[in-house]
Amino acid sequence: MSTSGGDGHGRDGLAVEKSIVLPRQAPPRRTTTSKLITTSSVQLFLTVALVAAVALLPAGSLGSSLVLNSKNCLVQEPLYNITFNLTTLDSDLVHHIKSDIGETFTFDVCDHLKRPCNGVSGGAACLLRQDKSEVLLARESTLQLIDGRLHFNFSGGDACRNGKNYSLDIILMCSYAPEPEPMSVVPYSDDQCNYFIFWRTKHACAPLPERLRANECAVRDPSGHVFNLLPLSQLNHRVPDRNGSHFSVTACKPVHYGHMTMCPIGSSVCHVNDSESDYTKKYHDYGQTDANPTIEDGKLVMNLASAEDKCQNSKIFFECDEAATDFGPEYLGKEGCTHLFTWRTSLACKKREFCAVVDPNSGFVFNMSSLAGKQIKLVEANRTYEFAICKTSDTQCPGSCEISSVNSQTVSLGNINADLQYNITGAPYLRYESGAVCNQSSNVRWSTKIEFICETDKGQTTPPPKVVENTGCELIVQLETELACLRNISCSAMNLSNDRELDLTPLISSQRNYLADVNDTLTAVKNKQQKFFLNVCRPLLSEFGLGCRGGSAACVAEQRPTDKTPTNELSLGYPDASLVVVGDRAHLKYLRGDHCPQDNATDLSTEIEFYCAPKAGHGNPILQEILHDCHYRFEWPTNVICPGVVAEFRPKACEVFNAETGATITLQKIFASGELQVSPSKGSVSEELKRGKIQLCDKNLTALVDYKEQALKVHFTAKDPSCEGTGGNINVNLHVACAASENFEVNEHVPALRDASPVQHVSRTQCIDSHSIAITFRANSGVVG
Numbered sequence: 182m183s184t185s186g187g188d189g190h191g192r193d194g195l196a197v198e199k200s201i202v203l204p205r206q207a208p209p210r211r212t213t214t215s216k217l218i219t220t221s222s223v224q225l226f227l228t229v230a231l232v233a234a235v236a237l238l239p240a241g242s243l244g245s246s247l248v249l250n251s252k253n254c255l256v257q258e259p260l261y262n263i264t265f266n267l268t269t270l271d272s273d274l275v276h277h278i279k280s281d282i283g284e285t286f287t288f289d290v291c292d293h294l295k296r297p298c299n300g301v302s303g304g305a306a307c308l309l310r311q312d313k314s315e316v317l318l319a320r321e322s323t324l325q326l327i328d329g330r331l332h333f334n335f336s337g338g339d340a341c342r343n344g345k346n347y348s349l350d351i352i353l354m355c356s357y358a359p360e361p362e363p364m365s366v367v368p369y370s371d372d373q374c375n376y377f378i379f380w381r382t383k384h385a386c387a388p389l390p391e392r393l394r395a396n397e398c399a400v401r402d403p404s405g406h407v408f409n410l411l412p413l414s415q416l417n418h419r420v421p422d423r424n425g426s427h428f429s430v431t432a433c434k435p436v437h438y439g440h441m442t443m444c445p446i447g448s449s450v451c452h453v454n455d456s457e458s459d460y461t462k463k464y465h466d467y468g469q470t471d472a473n474p475t476i477e478d479g480k481l482v483m484n485l486a487s488a489e490d491k492c493q494n495s496k497i498f499f500e501c502d503e504a505a506t507d508f509g510p511e512y513l514g515k516e517g518c519t520h521l522f523t524w525r526t527s528l529a530c531k532k533r534e535f536c537a538v539v540d541p542n543s544g545f546v547f548n549m550s551s552l553a554g555k556q557i558k559l560v561e562a563n564r565t566y567e568f569a570i571c572k573t574s575d576t577q578c579p580g581s582c583e584i585s586s587v588n589s590q591t592v593s594l595g596n597i598n599a600d601l602q603y604n605i606t607g608a609p610y611l612r613y614e615s616g617a618v619c620n621q622s623s624n625v626r627w628s629t630k631i632e633f634i635c636e637t638d639k640g641q642t643t644p645p646p647k648v649v650e651n652t653g654c655e656l657i658v659q660l661e662t663e664l665a666c667l668r669n670i671s672c673s674a675m676n677l678s679n680d681r682e683l684d685l686t687p688l689i690s691s692q693r694n695y696l697a698d699v700n701d702t703l704t705a706v707k708n709k710q711q712k713f714f715l716n717v718c719r720p721l722l723s724e725f726g727l728g729c730r731g732g733s734a735a736c737v738a739e740q741r742p743t744d745k746t747p748t749n750e751l752s753l754g755y756p757d758a759s760l761v762v763v764g765d766r767a768h769l770k771y772l773r774g775d776h777c778p779q780d781n782a783t784d785l786s787t788e789i790e791f792y793c794a795p796k797a798g799h800g801n802p803i804l805q806e807i808l809h810d811c812h813y814r815f816e817w818p819t820n821v822i823c824p825g826v827v828a829e830f831r832p833k834a835c836e837v838f839n840a841e842t843g844a845t846i847t848l849q850k851i852f853a854s855g856e857l858q859v860s861p862s863k864g865s866v867s868e869e870l871k872r873g874k875i876q877l878c879d880k881n882l883t884a885l886v887d888y889k890e891q892a893l894k895v896h897f898t899a900k901d902p903s904c905e906g907t908g909g910n911i912n913v914n915l916h917v918a919c920a921a922s923e924n925f926e927v928n929e930h931v932p933a934l935r936d937a938s939p940v941q942h943v944s945r946t947q948c949i950d951s952h953s954i955a956i957t958f959r960a961n962s963g964v965v966g
Contacts, residue, residue: 247460251324254291258326260443260460263387265331267291267324267353270384278378280366281758281770285309286378288349290322290333299339306335306349308376318349318376330440331385341374349376354675355437356381357389357414368763379675387438390447396472398433399602400481406531407612408481409602410474410499412540413526416682417442418509420522423883423896426455428467430510430522432483432497435470440680449485450495450520467520468495481529492518499523501530508890514898514912521912536571538601538609547609549601549633549664557660558584561648567591568629568658571599571611580613581629581656593617594656595629609633609665619654629656633665671759672718674767683767685760685791687821687889688717688799694727697802697815706804712740712747715789715802715815718756718769734771735787735813751775753787753813767791767822777811787813794818795826795888820888828884835878837893839886846884846893848877857915867900875899875913893917 249256254267271291278286287294288306298307299315306318319335331353338347356362358381367377398411414434421427429436429444429451436444436451443464444451450468457463468485475482481499497510502525513521527539537548553571556578560566568581578584580597595613603609609632616627632649643661650657673684697713699706714721714729714736721733727747729736734756738747754771761768767790774785789802800819807813828846829838835855837846849855861873869875880897887894895917898910 247326247328249326251326254324256324256326256331258329258443260464261387261446263438263446265324265326265384267331267384270382276364278364278366281368281761283311286318286349286366286376288318288322288335288351290324290351306338308347316347318347328441329438329443342372345374347374347376349378351378351380353385354379354381355386355439356383357386357434357437358383365759365761368761368768385438387435387446389435390470392472393434393447393470396433397604398473400474400476402476402531404531405598405600407600407602408474408499408529408531409604410526410528411604412528413524416509417680419681420510420512421885422452422512427453428512428520428522429453430497431470432524433470433472442680445489447488449483450497450522452493465489465493467493474499493520494518495520495522497522497524499529500525501527503527503530511894511914512896513914514896514910516912523914533600536599536601538603540603547601547603547633547665549609549611549662551664552662553599557646559646559648559658561651564651566594566648566656566658568594568613568631569597570631571597571601573597581616581631583656592627594627608635625654627654627656629658632657632659634659634661635663635666670718670756674760674762676762676765681824683760683762683791683822684889685717685767685769685819685821687891688819689719690716690722692722694721695802697804699804700806703804703807706807710739710741711737713737713753713802713804713813713815714747715787716756717789718760720756730775733774735774737785737813751778751785753785765792779810783809783811785811785813787815789815789817791817791819791822793820793823795820795823821891823888825888825894826886828886830882830884832878832880832882837882837884837895851917852877857913869899870911877915 247259249258254271255264256267257264268291272289275287275289275294280286286306286308287298293303293305294307296302298304298317301317301320304317304320305322308316308318310316316339318338320337322333322335325332325334333349333351333353335349335351336346338349341347351364362381364378364380367379369376396411397409398414399407399409401407411433413432416431417437417439418430419427420430429442431437431449433449435447435449436442438444442451442453443460444453445464445466447469448466449470450466452465452467454463454465466487466489469488471483471485475484483497483499485495485497487493487495496519498513498521500523502508508525510522510524513523515521533539534546534548534550536550536553537546539546549570554569554573556567556569556573558565558567563586565584565586566582567578567584569578573579578591578593581594582591583594584591593616595616597613598611601609601611611631613629613631614626616629619625619627646658646660648656649659672686672689673682675682694714694716697715699711699713714727716722716734719734721727721729721736727736727738727750729738729750730752732755733752735753736750737753738750740747752774754774756769757772758770769789769791771787771789772784774787777783777785794800797818797820799821800817802815802817805814805816826839829840830836831838835848837848838844855876855878857875857877858873861871877895877897880899883896885894885896893916895915897913897915899913900910
């Protein structure tokens, strides 16, 4: 099998085996050695051996591949008899997409190009080079469904080299976003023969049940606060079941149908039996999607009933965590006929800024407070509407109204609030509810939804608001504003070889810039005493007199030992391009820097390659080479994109041991005498819970090192014979996490411990440095000494 994807020269990033797109294997990379950090109270050293490459698997989990071909853009998969109809992607205008180096790909699916390419008529895909030369990439395209992954295989292009022809693969991925998402070209080398494009579209999804097609996945609590969880529907989350298989979990929308994720229609919790080769027995519905969350005993929850097995239901508890971006759900255990999960997210937090909302995926804050109090009037179809943003001044319309043109009387279309929300399309919005009665027979009342749309055409005047819908007792208004523009690029990308997201958001720094190391071979750079400052997906911080152009994400400056103030700064680029995955590495490019001193016709630019190195901690960038004196290439070993590692628990020594590195975590150094102290439960028949002291060392612990969260996750069960639903056990998840402050929280999902409630203990501890984690365990309120 060729692992170069076609030309054998290295930077293709993808390989093909049995028509499956997979990453090439990269050679082992040099890693940064971690230091052991010691404090007066305890040491916790988390390291794992370097994972050099992602294993290449044959099609199908055990080699049995499900491959279907189609010539007419229609393909029916056999598990659920779903017909994927891609004919709507056919376009008379032809699809155009630019690569990151400015070359243009032109193609049509289900049809042929209307104009010749490189002198050939009737082709299917064409590449326009920067020098205006053309390459015919394909004469035909075939729609293929391979192990759940839809993709168009374009073949029969011009001759490339070594007997190979040019080709193009377009990989389709499910997206429930109502608006089309831009396609992306996988970065490629100049001498490449095979090209790859990712296309996220609703046409690659299994059918949505009717009840989920327009759900907003929101609930209002008794105080009037609205919790909106719809942004959690954008990704599938892989959650281990502790028995060698896993769950695929989403919220608000079903699990996205895709490669090795062929889950039953409408399920948000899908159990995947990883040892089963028969696809008809591999995927099981453990919970149909709940259209909206509910509030039970003050907890934000979703109840998901299985349509397949009455004793395989699921329940998700959503816990407030302001720092969470996209941590995903965790499995608590099974209670009776219900599998329990907990999901920490900022969307479950009640405390929020006035007229502002956080994008939970990027951490970006949309803030409309500068528009607060503004009264807006607009006329649409001979009707006059008036509404305010977040707060109102003295007016006869406290929210949203329709004003009669005859007698100027007003009809309320919703009461004002400042609860800015965020939806799956990335557009923040306000919803005003409880207006005048709209439908007398059903007693339905008017509501207004004000959507804030990014102002793309920044002329001298802002376009006026417009009514986009006035049906079904709901008024929908769109208002263009620069405040709705997401200035931050995406800092995560999907690795399609293993359907795992690589997320660099933990590396985004709001406190300091990263100072890069320099490879010892670059003696000229060292002689110049140049320093390289970087941030990840965001502009540099203004510190230490660094004077690069504002908005730069990378900067080079001279900094001499006698004078620490940087001089002769040059911008190495801006964070304009989102993260992409090539092979097993994540690539980030900063473009449009200052003019290159050696070539004024070229701008300085930066490329950073992130790779998994468990020993590196957050890691640090390393300058590896400077191409043509203008392009700076860094490598960044980091563990935040490494998969979690299951460690061995040794009960006699009460320690967690990582066999790959020999690192040991002694729990008795974190918890005095190995005891986890909780509030005493006098009604429990368990002596441990009566005393409020749970002995960890005699439990059957499951320990997971989670690099993305910089946390150690421990699961065990505590005996309590009164817990009938769980066989006399209480499920406990102990989460020791890295944070800026120290505290101890206990979240009990129902009030009484003896009611078989799962308990989650969360300890947030001080991060010592970027290379290793030394955790000091101290608790509030004297819970732990």
